[in-house]
Amino acid sequence: MALRKLLGSKATRSLTVVSVLSDAKRAFNRGNRTRGLLLVGVAVLAWKWTVLGMAAQGIVKLLRRGGSAASSPA
Numbered sequence: 001m002a003l004r005k006l007l008g009s010k011a012t013r014s015l016t017v018v019s020v021l022s023d024a025k026r027a028f029n030r031g032n033r034t035r036g037l038l039l040v041g042v043a044v045l046a047w048k049w050t051v052l053g054m055a056a057q058g059i060v061k062l063l064r065r066g067g068s069a070a071s072s073p074a
Contacts, residue, residue, distance in 0.1 A: 012050055013046070013047055013050050016046045016050050016053040016054060016057075017043050017046050017047050017053065019053070019057060020039055020042050020043040020046050020053045020056060020057060021039070021040070021043045023039050023057060023060055024036045024037075024039035024040045024043060027039060027060075035060070039056065039060070042056040
């Protein structure tokens with residue numbers, strides 16, 4: 001119950017939205033328009049469903065880590 005209150009708080013939702021928008025800005029700056037647009041959409045949904053925003057950030061971090069490992073010389 002306490003976790004539900006924490007995830008539903010306005011402060012947590014705001015922090016999640018700001019964080020997802022920050023990831024979207026980073027994607028746009030790197031020229032990845034598709035990922036940026038998807039993250040903006042996730043940010044809108046994250047206001048209502050905080051866990052969705054947190055999950056999306058985790059996926060983006062995994063993709064970013066996988067992408068850098070694939071592009072490095074062997």
